[in-house]
Amino acid sequence: MDVPIGELLSLKGRRALITGAASGIGRATALRFAEAGADLELVDIDEFGLKETKALAEEFGVEVKVHRVDLSRKIEIDTLWESLKGREPDILVNNAGVYWFKDFTEVDEGFYEKVMAINLDSVFWMCQHFVRARKDKGGVIINVSSIEAFLPFAKGLAHYDAAKLGVVALTRAIARDYGKKIRANVVVPGGIETEGVKKLKKEAIMKFDMEKIGISFNFNARLPMGRFGQPDEVARVMLFLASDLASYVNGAIIPVDGGFLST
Ligand code: NAD
Numbered sequence: 001m002d003v004p005i006g007e008l009l010s011l012k013g014r015r016a017l018i019t020g021a022a023s024g025i026g027r028a029t030a031l032r033f034a035e036a037g038a039d040l041e042l043v044d045i046d047e048f049g050l051k052e053t054k055a056l057a058e059e060f061g062v063e064v065k066v067h068r069v070d071l072s073r074k075i076e077i078d079t080l081w082e083s084l085k086g087r088e089p090d091i092l093v094n095n096a097g098v099y100w101f102k103d104f105t106e107v108d109e110g111f112y113e114k115v116m117a118i119n120l121d122s123v124f125w126m127c128q129h130f131v132r133a134r135k136d137k138g139g140v141i142i143n144v145s146s147i148e149a150f151l152p153f154a155k156g157l158a159h160y161d162a163a164k165l166g167v168v169a170l171t172r173a174i175a176r177d178y179g180k181k182i183r184a185n186v187v188v189p190g191g192i193e194t195e196g197v198k199k200l201k202k203e204a205i206m207k208f209d210m211e212k213i214g215i216s217f218n219f220n221a222r223l224p225m226g227r228f229g230q231p232d233e234v235a236r237v238m239l240f241l242a243s244d245l246a247s248y249v250n251g252a253i254i255p256v257d258g259g260f261l262s263t
Helices: 005-009 024-035 047-058 074-083 109-134 158-178 195-206 218-222 231-242
Strands: 015-019 039-044 064-068 091-094 139-144 182-189 253-256
Touching: 015 024, 015 109, 024 039, 024 047, 024 091, 024 195, 024 231, 039 047, 047 064, 074 109, 091 109, 091 231, 109 139, 109 158, 109 182, 139 158, 139 231, 158 182, 182 231, 231 253
Parallel strands: 015 039, 015 091, 039 064, 091 139, 139 182, 182 253
Antiparallel strands: none
């Protein structure tokens, strides 16, 4: 017990880049990291949401910069990293993602490419930039997958499931190849009541037949804890992984799903 717990948990003096920071899990993670003392680079396509997160995070007295980036466009990712030259982050959280439903037989090339570009390709390119910048200095990567990658339960998400399992393989490859300096882990959320999920619930009720898209009432019945999770309950795990509390955690796959995957 040579290092006090407060010091192990602190992110003071570190800079974290978080994607999808305008809402949901990304925003909650930004706020916990700010509370732990990290300076932030927040990335999202939603400029308004980003500004809101920035204002909330600044209340912790840390430096917060925002970047409006469409992560489906590699050129925008390259430009982002160009702008970060000289102050590359120590921690990278690839959290942005879209769970757009479409029946497998109706997925066309444009839709497929967009979903893959956001949910998998952007994670690949962001990690590549990060590893190039940090492979000697060290750092932490946290990539966000989904329970859907391991237990596809919702109809109309084959494209999403494929991308999210790809995120797992990519993360473990980085953990293996760069483990001497970089810790890379995967967080696997499920049933988290974010803005995105709330919208989905509303749309499912208003626009779709719940049974048809597969999010039947069984989902709730299958939640061992009998409730949805809150974004901050994922953010707390993100903070653990980003901090020195997790100094020997590398290549791990960590569900934050209230036990859903165990059912
Ligand atoms: P959310 O919709 O609340 O937030 C996602 C963020 O990503 C949004 O701010 C959005 O603007 C941003 N984004 C989308 N497309 C983008 C693009 N092209 N460029 C830049 N930013 C873009 O979602 P959430 O529920 O907080 O989900 C966060 C992550 O967790 C996602 O990767 C999602 O797949 C994953 N996940 C969530 C749940 C859940 O229950 N909420 C379950 C499994 C996995």
